[in-house]
Amino acid sequence: MTATVPDQDIHASLSGVTRIYPAAAGTRAVHALGEVDLDLKRGEFFAVVGPSGCGKSTLLEVLAGLQRPTAGTVTFEGRPVTGKVPDGIGVVFQEDASFPWLTVWDNAAFGLRRNGVADAEIRRRVDDALAFMGLTDFARAYPAQLSGGMRQRVCISRTLVLQPRLILLDEPFGALDAQTRLLMGDEVLRLWRRTGATILLITHALDEAAMLSDRIGAMSARPGRFLDIVVTGWPRERDSKIVSEAAFGEVTGRLWENLRGESMKSLGYSGMPAE
């Protein structure tokens, strides 16, 4: 199952990508991902859903250049991605990556400072990003004083100020409660429209993927491969109220059809139980 698209639109792509974690002391080799083909259209919102352990995070890290594929090629803006994270890609991780020894403001400014951007410009971008993420009042606070959701917004701010053209989000709302997640979903959509970036969101929440994305890739259990690509056809100006539309139910239904069996596999069921 491939997700290919006409050439001039392609922002990033994975072609024939496989990732096998080599055997280490005491563990066998793990075939985590592959084979995967994926073309990301410039400016689209693409979500990847699948059961735990199917290789979604691996896919994200390979795309970002944090890991090298065992086979296949990765390209970003026409150039191959090898070993280093290319300029223009921003990543928001699952775990809390905020630096506890810096204030919220300094956390956001961190990437800019290292890259020799002028002070006035840094101040402008950071203030802007914090305002956009609703963190202005907490600029002088330390991450330890904030909730999990706010810390994630700090990490997003840190990525935002670098004005990335491709933003990868690895289950950024995993640790949050359901209501907060829905609200954060709206925020990600705002982010997407504001920056015009291409977004790849990894999530295990079907409704989240269905609500936010232009296209959704349903991934099989390990080793992860795309079982289906669902096109939602939502308008660009959307928000969480979409969940009340009939089409939403169809999208989630179709995703679950693909994924139910895979999820049971990853939970350790060897066959489908009798009804």
Add this chain to the structure above:
Amino acid sequence: MIATERAADTLMILIVLLLAWQALHQVVGATALPGPVPTLAYLAKLVPSERFAENAWATLVCFFYALMLSYGIGLAIGVWMGVHRLSGAVGEPILISLYTLPKVTLYPVVLLIFGLSLSGRVTFGAMHGVLPVALLTMSAIRNIPPVYLKSAQTLQLSRWQTILTVLFPATLPEVIAGLRIGFSLTLLGVLLAEMFAAKHGLGSLIINAMQLLQAEEMITIAVVLFAFAALANALLLWIEHQLHRRV
């Protein structure tokens, strides 16, 4: 106010300790254990004296050298074992075994190699302090959340920038804990060396006082050392808490 309540409680404990001291003094007599008040009086006389200053300086110098060695070697070993996984895995149990070993057992070897010299005492002191510094530094490096390293990569940081601006601050609280414990243990090592076999330093003063049955001198020097160690530890602990508060 919770803070003042706590301070008052701690003060109570101190007073209880002083009273216990006084009680013990009544029981065993002044020749064995002088009371708190006479000790204080003796302290006022002893500390300004030249004899005390000389020996305090000798201990301080020895301690300083030993501490520099402990910190230097300990940090180097800790960083290497933290970064180089295999060495860390192989070496950690060895270091832990050495840590729990009464290093006093090795003192005669040190004496045989260095004689009664300053280098011997410095080495013995450093032997005590180097292990906690190494172990905690190694642990600090191993405990760096992998997500920090990944973030550094996505933020286009160079290797040096990553080490200086991410890895260093991330490991700092635990490293300071190691330095604090190393401080106390190095001091202990130096004093033990002086008590066992030396002609200079506060440790040897205590032993001399014991042999001459000068109880006042003994307890006074012990109290001075106690105060020094406690205050230094409190200071380092405060620094550690300041760093930890943000984590």
Add this chain to the structure above:
Amino acid sequence: MSRVGWIRIAVVAIAIGLLEFCCRLGLIDHRVVIPPSEMADALVRLLISGQANDQIVRTFGIVVIAALISVAAGFALGVVIHALPRVRQALDPFFATYYAVPIFIFYPVMIVIFGLSVMPIVLMGVATAIVAMIIATLNGLDRIPQVLSKVGRVHRMGTVATALLLKLPAAAPHLFTGIKLAVSYAFIGVIASEFILAPAGLGRVISDAYTDFNNRQMYALMLLLIIVATVVNMLLHVVDQRWAERRGIGKP
């Protein structure tokens, strides 16, 4: 045994081998360090001859007594302090600073009070070990999940039954860590005291051997101490790890 384990054994073996080599070749002066094989030989002969047996029994006996007192008293004190939160708060700075202070400076004071006997040595052993046990007891009691008392009541268990059958097993891993530390520290306290000054005991014999230039005797006993300390600590450590693993605390 894992690959890492084998490498470790190899490293230690090479280190000892190197020492042996340097001694035999005369690179290290014979009057300073004797070859490890000679140390082992001297130890074996000494043990066979039974000359040092009194001292060995005495020292290890004192360590055991000091450890037992520290564990029992430490546990009891820990339980009491845990039940009195204000007292515990007040004692907090004291516990934090206790191991920062070189308590051996008070050893001569104890000698003057109790005379040059077994008492000061036992006291030093206890003084070194007891606070570790108290702190471990406090930690262990802290970690007993609140829900256990409620479970006890649902099962209509009395206070004692709840304490013995639910609370004690819950706190056990931490208590065992305390025991491990107490034994370690008692060892250190006793040996160090015997070295500084003691009427008898292994520490005393070793320091006598040093002053008499009797290297074989000195190294033989040093080797004994090192072996016993290492083996005991390792055993305790292994048991501690296994226990912690089963509970899901600590790494496998």
